[in-house]
Amino acid sequence: MTYGDRKSERVDFERGIHVYIMGIDGTWRRKCMMIDVSQTGARLRIEGTVEGLDLKEFFLLLSSTGLAFRRCQLVRMDGDQIGVRFLERDRAAKKSPKRQPTGELA
Template identity: 65%
Template sequence: MVAERRKGERVTFERGIGAHMMGIDGTWRRECTMDDVSETGAKLTVEGSVEGLHLKEFFLLLSSTGLAYRRCELAWVNGDQIGVNFLRTGDKKKKTMRRAQAAEA
């Protein structure tokens, strides 16, 4: 049994919710199913291979028009399932600043 690493309370969907993953630069797109979600992240089942895709940072599109989306970063991969962390505006800047401060110490 895998230990729960997510901080927030999770909502699990019986059949999953259809969604799409799309590269930040728009160069790739994959269909996926959102199996569960929390305030901080989600578990996705990806259709097709994720090999060669830039998953460091991407969009999870939750609507067919693309109006509902979350900016994500890859947390883990297990076969066709991936875990993602949701990024908030400014998250990348904060992480970069923390790394720079740690390097100075």
């Protein structure tokens, strides 16, 4: 399996970076090592089993508190390593609806 066909340049971590993956609904969480990362995705080494986990879409938690995270999608799996693609943030959801003027008060 090759990991070289990314669209953007990647950064390799010699010792890895401790991170977590967590289900979108928050029902599961696993420790991981981030082996490398690019603008568009990352390669992770999962600690423990991934059997039974919904890896179609999940969060990559970059801090132990979960304040820094990226929404991900599984791209490939090879033993205890997975390749993930970062999903774009929904820009429409970020925009707050404009307030409509409600009639004048007398």
